[in-house]
Amino acid sequence: MSAPILDDLDRQLIDLLARDARVSNRKIATELGVTEGTVRGRIKRLQQDRLISFTAITGLEMASKSRLAFIWVQAEVERTREVARTIAELESVNAVLITMGSFNILALTLFDELDDLVEIASDTILAIPGVHHVETSIAVKTVKYNARIAKITESGEIDGGGADDGE
């Protein structure tokens, strides 16, 4: 799979929208010196190609679950994908990566109480057929985190056609 090429306009558009996605197409068009139609078309294409996605990021104070844990999983090699899929379907799991290293699956979860972590890691994931071993580690301090660049895995987006002007 070759890397999709973004031009300067795409990059400027992404920078603007990464700061605030509720800017109207009209405002973006004025700022970048292009037409509203161009802005609309570009956003649509970037969304269709799964290069961008719009979401609401909420602060930790609003979240009921705000502690991050890494759940490292050793699964039978020939069942890695199947096990990873099962883990990805669990509601409380936020991310699932198939990895090459000492563990073949990494699951990330946000939790509140330690009991919840034990339930997801030791009771649920460890019990999935094909899983041999699970190790968890809890993030006690997050020094850096970039929520603006991520892996876009599904496109459930609806094009709203541009938010209101913020007045």
Next chain:
Amino acid sequence: MKSDFSFDETDRQIVAELRRNGRATNQQIAERLGLTATTVSSRIRRMEDADQLRVVAVSDFAAHGYEVLMQLSIEVDSRPASEVAHELARFSEVFAVHVVTGRYDIDALVALHDFEDLSHFLLDRLSSIRGIRSITPSIAVDILRYQFDVAPIEARD
């Protein structure tokens, strides 16, 4: 001062609508929730001003040409782990750094354009940090789910 900020049910409904479509107009959200556009607008503003909400475009690693994603599990030796974590955080290739419990001391997410960047990152970047005893990389070969909409929010300048 921000810790006494509280969200009510209406706030949560608005956030749910924004998660579904961050570019929906205030009017569209208002109609779905049976509110006025003014209420929606002022609620969003209030959450944003309290640094508890950002409606943003999230872009894919691939959009920036990052083809290699690795999780590094790092053991620290004779130095506070937080210090090492802060030095790691300065590198642009490092997207996340957490001090963690367990076998390792630090977990870091690293994105590189290709494997050729790896030697530069390992030999020029990481080797300049004192106190790293070992690095255990896990290379992401596939990502089945990646859903983070809760994050530390930085204040706007």
